Amino acid sequence: xxxxxxxxxxNDVGAISxxxxxxxxxxxxxxxxxxRGKTLPPKIHAGRTGMFRPEFVxxxxxxxxxxxxxxxxxxxxxxxxxxxxKIFILPVTRAIDIESGVESEGAI
Numbered sequence: 001x002x003x004x005x006x007x008x009x010x011n012d013v014g015a016i017s018x019x020x021x022x023x024x025x026x027x028x029x030x031x032x033x034x035x036r037g038k039t040l041p042p043k044i045h046a047g048r049t050g051m052f053r054p055e056f057v058x059x060x061x062x063x064x065x066x067x068x069x070x071x072x073x074x075x076x077x078x079x080x081x082x083x084x085x086k087i088f089i090l091p092v093t094r095a096i097d098i099e100s101g102v103e104s105e106g107a108i
Contacts (some may be wrong), residue, residue, distance in 0.1 A: 001092040001105065004074050006062040007033060008085035013060045019077035025070065027108065029063040059085070065092060065108055 008016065017028055064074065071089060078087055097107040 005088040012082040015081035031061045033059040
């Protein structure tokens, strides 16, 4: 099992979640990511220094836990529906359903 963390701008969340629904991926957790802020001090304004370049201010993080064989499908859906953002893939060592006590793939 793997956990896929996807950070994307606001307007891409709907398209990505619809694509994940089409391949029967359930249990998508969506979290709001806090932006860097909209007002900058005059000393670091982009027009003066050229150093500051924000990617996007408002964004969301989608968390999905799936079997290893769906990893490539999820990456393809995200890359097709979003032009910017990040994908992080992390291994899940053990998953347990609290109510039934089922472990591993059955707990998803």
